[in-house]
Amino acid sequence: MKAEDNKEQNKPIRKEGAIAYMARNSIATNLLMLLLLVGGLFTMYNIQKEVFPEFQLDFVDVSVAYPGASPAEVEQGVLQPVEEAVRGVQGIKEIVSEASEGSGEISIELVAGAERMQVFQDIDQAINRIRTFPDDIERPEVRLQSRQRDVLQIGLYGDADVWTLREVAERLRTRLLSNSEITQVELGNVPEFETSVEIPRRTLQKYNLTLGQVAAIIQQSSNDVPAGAIQTQSGEILLRMQERKQWAKEFGNITIVSSEDGAKVTLNDIATITDGFEETGFHGQFNQQNYVELRIFRIGNQSPLDIADITQEIMADFQLPPGINYRTDSNRAADYRERLTLLTENGLLAILIVLVILTLFLEYRLAFWVMMGMIVSFIGGIILLPLIGVSVNMISMFGFLVVLGIVVDDAIVVGENVYEYRQKGLSPIDAAIAGAKDVSLPVIFSIITTIIAFVPLLFMPGETGKFWQPLPAVVIVILAVSLLEALFILPSHLGHLKKTRKKINGFLN
Numbered sequence: 001m002k003a004e005d006n007k008e009q010n011k012p013i014r015k016e017g018a019i020a021y022m023a024r025n026s027i028a029t030n031l032l033m034l035l036l037l038v039g040g041l042f043t044m045y046n047i048q049k050e051v052f053p054e055f056q057l058d059f060v061d062v063s064v065a066y067p068g069a070s071p072a073e074v075e076q077g078v079l080q081p082v083e084e085a086v087r088g089v090q091g092i093k094e095i096v097s098e099a100s101e102g103s104g105e106i107s108i109e110l111v112a113g114a115e116r117m118q119v120f121q122d123i124d125q126a127i128n129r130i131r132t133f134p135d136d137i138e139r140p141e142v143r144l145q146s147r148q149r150d151v152l153q154i155g156l157y158g159d160a161d162v163w164t165l166r167e168v169a170e171r172l173r174t175r176l177l178s179n180s181e182i183t184q185v186e187l188g189n190v191p192e193f194e195t196s197v198e199i200p201r202r203t204l205q206k207y208n209l210t211l212g213q214v215a216a217i218i219q220q221s222s223n224d225v226p227a228g229a230i231q232t233q234s235g236e237i238l239l240r241m242q243e244r245k246q247w248a249k250e251f252g253n254i255t256i257v258s259s260e261d262g263a264k265v266t267l268n269d270i271a272t273i274t275d276g277f278e279e280t281g282f283h284g285q286f287n288q289q290n291y292v293e294l295r296i297f298r299i300g301n302q303s304p305l306d307i308a309d310i311t312q313e314i315m316a317d318f319q320l321p322p323g324i325n326y327r328t329d330s331n332r333a334a335d336y337r338e339r340l341t342l343l344t345e346n347g348l349l350a351i352l353i354v355l356v357i358l359t360l361f362l363e364y365r366l367a368f369w370v371m372m373g374m375i376v377s378f379i380g381g382i383i384l385l386p387l388i389g390v391s392v393n394m395i396s397m398f399g400f401l402v403v404l405g406i407v408v409d410d411a412i413v414v415g416e417n418v419y420e421y422r423q424k425g426l427s428p429i430d431a432a433i434a435g436a437k438d439v440s441l442p443v444i445f446s447i448i449t450t451i452i453a454f455v456p457l458l459f460m461p462g463e464t465g466k467f468w469q470p471l472p473a474v475v476i477v478i479l480a481v482s483l484l485e486a487l488f489i490l491p492s493h494l495g496h497l498k499k500t501r502k503k504i505n506g507f508l509n
Contacts, residue, residue, distance in 0.1 A: 019440060020433045022488040029492035033372075036380030036481070043382045048391035049303045051332040052149050055466040058093075058116065059145040060123050062106040065138040074099040077134045082106050085126040091119035112461055120144050150295040151304045151333050152311055153188075157291040158324035165292040166190055168324060173294060175318060181302060181310050188293035199271040207257050207265065217256055218267070286327075293329065308333030339397050347378065350404055358412070366415050369493040373411035376489065377482035384477045390470045399474030406450060407478055410443045410486040418494045432495030440487055447483045451476050 022029055064078045079097040083106070086092065091114035096107045110119050124142045156165050156172070166187070173185045199214060257265040267273065296311060298304050308331065315326060351371050358367030378400065390396055418435030422428060457472035459465070 017437070019436050019487055019491060023429060023432050023436065023491040023495045026492050026496050029489045033376055033485075033489050036376050036383065036485075040379035040382045043386060044379070044392075046301075047382065047386055048301050049305070049336075050298055050391050050393045051151060051304050051336045053391065053393050053395055053467060053470055054146075054148055056116065057145040057463060057466075058110040058112060058114070060108040060110065060120055060142065061145055062108065062123070062127065062140055062142050064104045064106075064133075064140045065102065066104065066134065067102055067136060067138075069102060069134075069136070071099040071101055073134075074102075074104040078104040078137060079106060081130050081132050082127060082140070085130050086123050089119065089122045089126055091115070091122075116144065148297060149332065150186075150330070151298050151307050152296040152328065153330035154294045154296070154311070154315070155189075155286060155291055155327050155329050156294070156320075156324055157286040157289045157327070159289060160321070160324055162190060162290050162292070164321070165290050165324065168321060169292045169294055172318060175314055176294075176296065176311065179310055179314065181306050182296060183299045183302070184297040186295045186297070188295055190292045195273065197267065197271045197273050203270045207270065209256070214256060214267075214271075218254060304333040304336050308337075336394065339394050343397050343400050346401060346404060350408065351375065354408055354412070358415070362416065362419050366419055366494060369490055370408070370411045370415045372493075373482070373485045373490050374408050376485050377407050377411075377478055380485070381474070381478040381481040384481075385474070388473055388477070390473045390477075393470060395468060396470035396474045399471040400478070402471070403475045403478045406475075407482040410447060410482055411490055413439050413443055414486045414490055415494065418491065429495040432491040435494075436487055436491040443486060444483065447479050451479055 062082060064074075064082070066074050066078055069077070075097075079099055082104075083095055083097060086095065086108065091111050092108055093111045094109040096109075098105045098107075108123060110116060120142070127140050127142060154172075156169055158165070160168075169187055169190070173187065176182050176185050197214075197218070199211070204210065204214075254267045255264045256267055256270060296307060298307055320326065351374055354374065355367050355371045358370055385391070385396070414436050417439045418432050421431035421435045421438075424431075426434065454472035454475045457465075458469060458476075460468060
């Protein structure tokens with residue numbers, strides 16, 4: 001056994017190659033490590049943070065309102081013409097139509113990989129060219145489906161009518177939007193405002209009017225109209241007639257009929273005008289009390305944690321009228337915070353376990369650099385995430401948890417092999433080069449094998465694939481960076497350790 005050990009010890013070490021070059025050049029390896037650490041920390045604070053991945057779906061929705069029509073009439077007059085018009089558009093995979101009383105919905109699924117915006121524009125143009133629609137339909141709405149989840153849902157409820165709750169919710173929404181960190185707040189469980197105008201038939205006959213004529217007069221009298229510009233010495237002055245009306249008392253002053261002698265008949269004189277809500281809206285209730293919901297969204301680079309903290313501060317300061325209370329129905333930011341805390345605690349625990357075990361069975365300096373390899377791999381991998389369109393979300397953080405138990409293996413294998421060569425009497429730099437080269441192929445193939453196992457998840461089709469795509473992306477990136485660290489950074493650090501004296505029985509170096 002001693003002869004074999006001496007023979008292996010005297011075997012010449014191959015000192016060429018990338019591993020040997022990086023092992024000798026501590027400046028290059030330290031710069032690379034600092035680049036990964038500093039760049040990763042910078043990216044960590046600037047990367048997009050969201051609760052769940054936001055993505056656009058390969059669907060185009062078409063909705064057409066046909067008031068008073070039966071489902072059969074909607075199918076014949078709306079759905080069939082739309083289907084025929086868009087059937088020839090390239091990039092469409094499937095068309096699903098649904099007719100209901102007074103409206104029709106068409107869901108158009110696009111071919112995976114198709115240019116979404118181009119197909120959307122082609123569908124919109126094809127529908128606009130239809131000339132066989134019934135006269136009573138409203139303008140078709142064509143829109144691309146997108147998946148956007150709110151961060152918080154706050155509900156206002158109490159012993160008050162829906163109108164009062166809606167006004168309080170509007171004031172709260174304005175207060176929330178006044179903060180620069182919140183840019184989108186939507187109201188839910190409450191119908192939209194509506195001003196209704198009711199005119200008796202006898203009144204219409206008395207003034208020789210029709211409902212269509214009155215509607216046209218109201219429309220013409222409630223629009224803002226540009227009136228050109230005036231050039232002055234101080235600059236150009238834009239003229240605009242602000243005639244837009246929103247409430248019943250404003251509509252009541254519209255002149256419907258006027259005579260040559262100056263007599264006028266206003267809308268108030270012939271109609272009953274009331275402010276209310278759309279009949280098709282849904283009125284929410286909580287504990288048998290009226291209920292209005294506010295949904296707060298994250299937009300752009302906004303952080304869900306910041307939005308949640310700001311919202312709580314605003315709610316604590318906002319004065320609600322007596323009898324009206326609020327409750328938090330959904331707080332996705334809290335789920336995000338729990339997942340982030342879980343990832344942080346598990347990461348710190350894994351680093352501590354590696355440090356303690358390797359210190360007990362090998363040596364503390366080797367354990368330290370293996371631990372640093374884990375830190376460099378995780379932090380350095382964050383640099384690449386924005387480049388591949390991955391944010392920090394619930395799915396990507398789950399990917400970090402998955403790879404946590406894998407990423408340390410290659411560093412331990414390399415570190416233990418270098419330690420073995422040092423035990424045999426080689427100098428630190430020769431032991432680092434020999435130990436890293438000795439296990440380079442097994443380490444590379446083990447990492448590649450794991451990466452290949454996650455690659456198919458990148459190509460999952462449909463909504464499920466887009467939702468889970470951050471998971472394999474994070475695993476692949478972190479494994480690639482850990483391989484770089486184990487073969488090109490760790491050997492340099494282990495190769496420049498000072499050789500220590502052997503202790504009793506050779507248990508530790």
